[in-house]
Amino acid sequence: MESYTLRVNDQVHDVEAAPDTPLLWVLRDLIGLTGTKYGCGVGLCRSCTVLVDGSAVPSCQQPVSTVGTRSVTTIEGLSESGDHPLQELWNELNVSQCGFCQAGQIMTAAGWLSENPAPSDEDIDRFQSVNLCRCGTYPRIREAIRTAARRMQGADR
Numbered sequence: 143m144e145s146y147t148l149r150v151n152d153q154v155h156d157v158e159a160a161p162d163t164p165l166l167w168v169l170r171d172l173i174g175l176t177g178t179k180y181g182c183g184v185g186l187c188r189s190c191t192v193l194v195d196g197s198a199v200p201s202c203q204q205p206v207s208t209v210g211t212r213s214v215t216t217i218e219g220l221s222e223s224g225d226h227p228l229q230e231l232w233n234e235l236n237v238s239q240c241g242f243c244q245a246g247q248i249m250t251a252a253g254w255l256s257e258n259p260a261p262s263d264e265d266i267d268r269f270q271s272v273n274l275c276r277c278g279t280y281p282r283i284r285e286a287i288r289t290a291a292r293r294m295q296g297a298d299r
């Protein structure tokens with residue numbers, strides 16, 4: 143076991159874990175942030191996506207020892223009141239079906255939208271293609287991201 147000081151959702155957490163412990167399990171089991179979901183555990187589904195210094199990463203593939211001083215954001219920390227434009231559109235368009243993949247979908251979108259604020263539908267499909275949804279909610283995901291992007295640019299209200 144080693145000691146790590148992590149900055150998660152703008153709060154500092156001191157944890158003890160083996161160096162190769164995936165960040166996913168530190169978030170869920172040691173810090174209690176269960177919004178980040180375990181799907182495959184091998185980097186293929188992205189249900190476990192969080193932001194590390196603003197970039198979307200699969201937390202099941204990020205050993206806690208590699209996080210360092212970088213800032214981690216989970217779905218719980220994306221906005222103070224659950225009112226990030228992506229979260230608003232997810233609700234307004236009833237995007238979720240079973241919901242299991244959806245936190246990862248939102249975090250992936252939040253990551254790339256900051257670099258690509260005016261995406262085409264092709265961009266959305268390409269960037270989101272790493273996130274699997276077995277319920278097939280992709281059309282609603284695309285519409286939600288398209289509208290959220292406009293809202294983030296002040297063009298949808």
Ligand code: FES
Nearest residue numbers: 181182183188202
């Ligand atoms: S649980 Fe991390 S990619 Fe599937």
Ligand code: FES
Nearest residue numbers: 240241275276277
């Ligand atoms: S909503 Fe069920 S897996 Fe995506």
